[in-house]
Amino acid sequence: MRKENREAVNDRFLQELDKHKIIAILRGVESKYLLPTVEALCEGGLRMVEVALPDAQYHPERYEDTLKGIRALKEGFGEQVYLGAGTVVTTQQAREAAQSGAGYLIAPNFDPEVVDCAIELGCVPLPGVFTPSEIVAAVKAGAPAVKLFPVGNMGPDYLKAIRAPLPDLKIIAVGGIKPENMDSYMKAGAAGIGMGGALCDRGAIRAGDWGKLRRSAQELVRILKENN
Numbered sequence: 669m670r671k672e673n674r675e676a677v678n679d680r681f682l683q684e685l686d687k688h689k690i691i692a693i694l695r696g697v698e699s700k701y702l703l704p705t706v707e708a709l710c711e712g713g714l715r716m717v718e719v720a721l722p723d724a725q726y727h728p729e730r731y732e733d734t735l736k737g738i739r740a741l742k743e744g745f746g747e748q749v750y751l752g753a754g755t756v757v758t759t760q761q762a763r764e765a766a767q768s769g770a771g772y773l774i775a776p777n778f779d780p781e782v783v784d785c786a787i788e789l790g791c792v793p794l795p796g797v798f799t800p801s802e803i804v805a806a807v808k809a810g811a812p813a814v815k816l817f818p819v820g821n822m823g824p825d826y827l828k829a830i831r832a833p834l835p836d837l838k839i840i841a842v843g844g845i846k847p848e849n850m851d852s853y854m855k856a857g858a859a860g861i862g863m864g865g866a867l868c869d870r871g872a873i874r875a876g877d878w879g880k881l882r883r884s885a886q887e888l889v890r891i892l893k894e895n896n
Contacts, residue, residue, distance in 0.1 A: 674787060678812035681772055681792040682838060684750045685813065685860045688715045690888055691774075691840065693754060693864035695720040699737030701873050703744050708878040709868075710749060712885020717741070718774055718862065720754035721761055735768045742769025752794075759785040766791050774815055774862075778802050783809045794840065800830055803837060813838035813859060820844015824856035831857035847887055851895045863888070 685691075692709050694702065694717060706717055719738050724731040741751055752772035753765035762773050762785045772792035775782060779795065786793035787810050795806045796817045806814050819827060820843040827841055841853040842862035850861055867888065872880040 673790070674810075677771075677790060677792055681750075682812055684716060685838070685840070688750075689854070689860050689892055690714055690867075691716045691718050691752070691860060691862045692867055692885070693718045693720060693842075693862050694868050695754070695864055696722070696870060697737070697868070697873055699733045699740060702737040702741055704876070704878055705868065705873050705881060706741055706745060706749060708881035709885045710745070712882040713889035714885045715748070716750045716752070716860075718752045718754040718772075719770075720864075721756060721765065724761065735764055738765065738768040738770055752792075756782060756786075758782065762786050762789060762791070776815075776817055778806045778809075778814075780809050783811055796842075800834065803830065803834065803839070807837060813840055815840045815842050815862065816858075818843030819853070824849075824852040827853060827858060828856040847884075847891060850888065851891060854892075854895065 692714050697705060719734060721734055722730040738753060751770055752774055753770035754774040756762050756765055756773040756775050759781055762782055765773055766789040772794055773786045774794040776796040778797050783793040783795055793811045794813055794815050795811055796815045797803045797806050803814050816827060816839050819841045838859040840860045840862055841858040845853060845861055845863050846866040853861060867884050
């Protein structure tokens with residue numbers, strides 16, 4: 669991918685992250701539930717969604733179903749939702765997620781080969797990191813932002829300590845974040861938040877309780893507005 673095109677792709681992601689802050693993480697949600705789930709989240713005011721990939725080796729049918737769901741979301745929502753794929757730990761997964769419509773690829777780890785592949789595909793790489801050394805290495809490899817994971821094991825003070833010597837880096841806090849502690853991570857310097865089970869209740873999804881999902885999304889948007 670040409671440098672100017674890559675910069676445009678990265679700029680778009682950073683602009684969306686700066687505007688919306690929250691990435692809703694959908695994990696273990698069957699494709700038949702994805703469209704109404706994302707519709708409810710959108711009605712609640714969210715616009716960034718990560719669909720996590722299951723392990724293709726051990727769960728091939730679920731993996732293919734998830735890719736099917738990503739394609740359906742891309743077709744159904746287009747640019748209304750900024751769609752990404754999560755748990756992208758191989759270059760094959762990166763290619764298949766990009767072909768399905770994911771615009772950014774999130775991983776729990778930092779693998780330079782996956783970062784390079786994402787860039788080649790025209791996607792935004794968002795590797796998972798935990799230490800300052802990993803963060804700097806990931807950014808040097810081409811990531812415009814990183815996923816600090818699992819941040820909940822250390823708390824917002826850890827994020828704040830990392831941000832002190834690295835104030836210009838864009839860090840997305842993921843892991844153990846809930847509505848009641850989200851603001852503390854934002855105040856500690858998070859550029860954005862990734863929230864899964866605390867937002868996207870799989871029980872509510874399977875029960876078709878779209879109102880609960882919509883209200884959960886609205887509550888997060890309210891918290892953001894009150895504290896910014």
